[in-house]
Each structure stands twice: as C-alpha cells, then as structure tokens.
Amino acid sequence: MKLAGIELRRVRMPLVAPFRTSFGTQTDRDVLLLRAVTDEAEGWGECVAMDDPLYSSEYVEAVADVLRRFLVPALAAHAPADATAVAPALHPFKGHRMAKAALETAILDAELRAAGRPLSRELGAVHDRVPCGVSVGIMDSRAKLLDTVDGYLSEGYVRIKLKIEPGWDLAPVRAVRERFGDDVLLQVDANTAYTRADADLLAALDPFDLLLIEQPLDEEDIVGHADLSARVRTPICLDESITSARAAADAIRLGACRIVNIKPGRVGGYLEARRIHDLCAAHGVPVWCGGMLETGLGRAANVALAALPGFTLPGDTSASSRYFRTDLTEPFVLDEGHLAVPTGPGIGVDPLPEVLAEITTSIEWLPL
Ligand SMILES: CSCC[C@@H](NC(=O)CCC(=O)O)C(=O)O
Ligand SMILES: [Mg+2]
Numbered sequence: 001m002k003l004a005g006i007e008l009r010r011v012r013m014p015l016v017a018p019f020r021t022s023f024g025t026q027t028d029r030d031v032l033l034l035r036a037v038t039d040e041a042e043g044w045g046e047c048v049a050m051d052d053p054l055y056s057s058e059y060v061e062a063v064a065d066v067l068r069r070f071l072v073p074a075l076a077a078h079a080p081a082d083a084t085a086v087a088p089a090l091h092p093f094k095g096h097r098m099a100k101a102a103l104e105t106a107i108l109d110a111e112l113r114a115a116g117r118p119l120s121r122e123l124g125a126v127h128d129r130v131p132c133g134v135s136v137g138i139m140d141s142r143a144k145l146l147d148t149v150d151g152y153l154s155e156g157y158v159r160i161k162l163k164i165e166p167g168w169d170l171a172p173v174r175a176v177r178e179r180f181g182d183d184v185l186l187q188v189d190a191n192t193a194y195t196r197a198d199a200d201l202l203a204a205l206d207p208f209d210l211l212l213i214e215q216p217l218d219e220e221d222i223v224g225h226a227d228l229s230a231r232v233r234t235p236i237c238l239d240e241s242i243t244s245a246r247a248a249a250d251a252i253r254l255g256a257c258r259i260v261n262i263k264p265g266r267v268g269g270y271l272e273a274r275r276i277h278d279l280c281a282a283h284g285v286p287v288w289c290g291g292m293l294e295t296g297l298g299r300a301a302n303v304a305l306a307a308l309p310g311f312t313l314p315g316d317t318s319a320s321s322r323y324f325r326t327d328l329t330e331p332f333v334l335d336e337g338h339l340a341v342p343t344g345p346g347i348g349v350d351p352l353p354e355v356l357a358e359i360t361t362s363i364e365w366l367p368l
Contacts, residue, residue: 001082001111005367006072006103007035008064011359013295015323020137022165022193023054029293029323030361032060033351034067036106043110043346046301047102048265048292055191055292056098056219056240056266063099068366071096071103076368083108087268097243097268104269105301105347113346118304120341120348123274125307129338133159133314134322135189135291138168142175149176156337159185159211159314165193169201173208182209185314189214192240196224203232211313212237212259225256235259239290243267245275252283259313263290264305265298273305281310289315296320296329300342300349303332307341328355 014028034045049058070093078089086104093100112119134157139145149160160180162172169188176186187210194202194216202216212235217224219240229236237259242248244267251257260280264273280287289306292298299317306315319334320327329349332339342348 001114002039003075003079003107003368004037004039005365006067006106007037008067008364008366009033009035009360010060010362011295011328011356012361013324013328013359015293016321016325018137019293019323020139021163022138022191026050026293029295030060031295032063032102033297034102034106036110038110038114040114041110043106043108043113044297044351045102045104045106045109046265046294046298047098048263048294048298049098050292058096058098063096063102064364066093066096066099067103068364071099072366072368075103080107083111084271087271098265101265101267101269104271105264108270109346116345118343118348119270119301119346120304120307120343123270123305123308125304125341126309127307127341129335129340130303130306130311130317131158131314131337132317132319132334132339133157133161133185133288134318135161135316136163138163138165139172142172145172146175146179149180153180153184155319156334157318158337159187161214161316162186162188164188164190166198166201170204173205173210177208185211187211187214187237189239190216192216192218196221196227199228199231202228206233210234214261215239215241222251222254222256225251226254229255229258237261239263240266242276245272245279248276248279252280252285258285260285260287261290262287262305263292264301265292266290270301270305274308277308277310286310286312288313289317291316291318293323295324296327296332296349297347297351299332300329300347303339303341304347326355328352328359
C-alpha cells in the first residue's frame, strides 16, 4: 500500500446540550479528521483532541501543527508499508499521542478497507454488540440532573457516569441513588479535580456502591492514587494517567488503579489500546472504552474496540444522539442498551457527504 497523502479536515458540530466537566463546559466540537489517501483505498482517523489543553496537553491547533511539520513528513521518509510501521516511524517525536493516534488510525482504516477486513475482527472482537453507558455532565441543580438521568435510563443506557468536582459529588450521587435505587450501575468521573487531601471525602462515596471512581487526582499522581486505593473501598479507575501500555503496567503494579478506561486517542491508537487491553487482561484488570465526544467515525472504531473480551464494563460508547442532532455518519442508535459493532471493512462507516460538506470549516492537503 502506497500512501499518497493525508487530508486534514476541520469540522464543527454543535452539541445537543452543553456538557460540563470539572475542567470546563463544551457547547460544540471542533474536530480534526484525517483522511489517508493510498493507491488502494482511503481511510479515516478522528483526532480526539479538544479545542484547548484542558483534558490533556494536546489541542487541535497543536495537533495540526505537529502533523504538518513533523509526523506526516516522517511518514514520507519512512514510507510505512502498513499501519504497524506507523508508530515506529513516529517514535522519535515525543508525546503527541492524539495526533499519532489519528494518523495511525487513518492508515489502518485504509489498509483494512483495501483488504476487506473489519477493524473489529482485526483487533480481536468477540461480540457483535456492546452494552452502552452514558456520561452525565455537572448540572445547575439536582432536579435537572435527576431528569437527565431519568431520560437516559428510559433510553436504555445500562450504566450512568456522573461528572463530579468538589462541591458537586456526594449530594448528586446520593440523589441519584435515592431516586433510582441501588441496582443502577453508577460511577463517577472527577477529571483530576481532587487532591490527596480529599481522601476522606472520596471515601465518603463508598456507601453508594459505585462501580468506580475515575481519575480523582492529577494525571501524574500515580503514588497518590495508590495511597487513595488503600483508603477507599470503591475501585479507582484511571483515564488521563494511562497514556500507554507501560503506564498501565506501572499503575497496576503500584496499586494505583483496579480498573482502566481505555481511550485509543489518548494512548496513540487502536494498536496500543489493544496492547493495554491484553496487559490488563493478563493482570485481571477490567477495562472499558472511554469517549471523547467522537463523531460516528471515531464512535464506530471505539465500538469495535469495546467488543474485545476484556471490555467487561459498559463504556462511554453512547448513541450519536447523546451529543449530536445530526451525526457525521449514519447515526449510532441504541438498541436495548447496546450498539451494534460495524461489520464493514475498516471502521465500517463513512461520512455522509452532504453533512461533511456542511460542517467542514477547513481542508488542508499534506502530500507525502
Ligand atoms: C469533554 S469530556 C471528555 C473526557 C471525558 N469523556 C466522557 O465523559 C465521555 C464522553 C463521551 O461520551 O464521549 C472523560 O474524562 O472520560
Ligand atoms: Mg474520564
């Protein structure tokens, strides 16, 4: 397979409602899509970086820059024969895992489409549909929160994840438990909003029988999470801290987490995501697929990954309608709390041309 070039395409999609986390509020997505053009097929990679470096150090403008100046020229020099050669070619450049993930995914998608192989099969999927959780933002009131959760449970979501931050934690969790009972699968995500001094506060969540507490402390505070894991009964799950299979191995070895949220965009791509899955399975650590408000392109690939055997907890693989009135692809629709794994070659979905044209804000061609 010969790579002709990479198209950088920016698209802007409004969210159906503001999505508030401990690091800010989002009202739309400015998404960078990569289209890999080869002599045999084309492939898509969706970059998960946000507008600003608040979830991680990466952000969309920086991703475009590092692709333009370093990563795509490196591919020109190495002429990778297939997707497995992309990460080694990009290894000299430190970090920028979201940029690398999008590039590797676009090339992997092109390769698999040319070969007629679905991504799910390539990764080792064992299910043809996956159970879906939903992420619920911080709200202005508990009443609004309970109405929102009620709506999602009515839609069939099998797990509720509440965003929390200091001042919005015990009360909303208690309100959800009191309204919907103890059987609802419930977890929380702090996005690093707490400190080691909050151990007792986080331990006060134990009586609510949560599935997990996601990333309570700073992404670099592995020791702090290990100490917290010894103080809090609820399993600690890491997200921002797990940037690679090595980081996952170290966190597990140090007792910093008992569950891992795998996001392919955060760790450099689907091949590294599979390595993390395999490593966690070897240690008996459950994993689930996190989300970055992906369009249907990234959502399709995430659903394929979530079908691997070690993904034993519902992921943030929600229906398209959780975030978008109109998705870039045919919408992902919840069916009895599950999404079907795409069966077509590669990621198995394509952008709808008229939607793509309407939401595109810029196009840049990077020849190899
Ligand atoms: C803008 S928040 C993105 C990161 C966040 N993602 C979610 O909460 C799920 C988003 C989704 O459903 O795609 C996380 O830290 O897990
Ligand atoms: Mg998270």
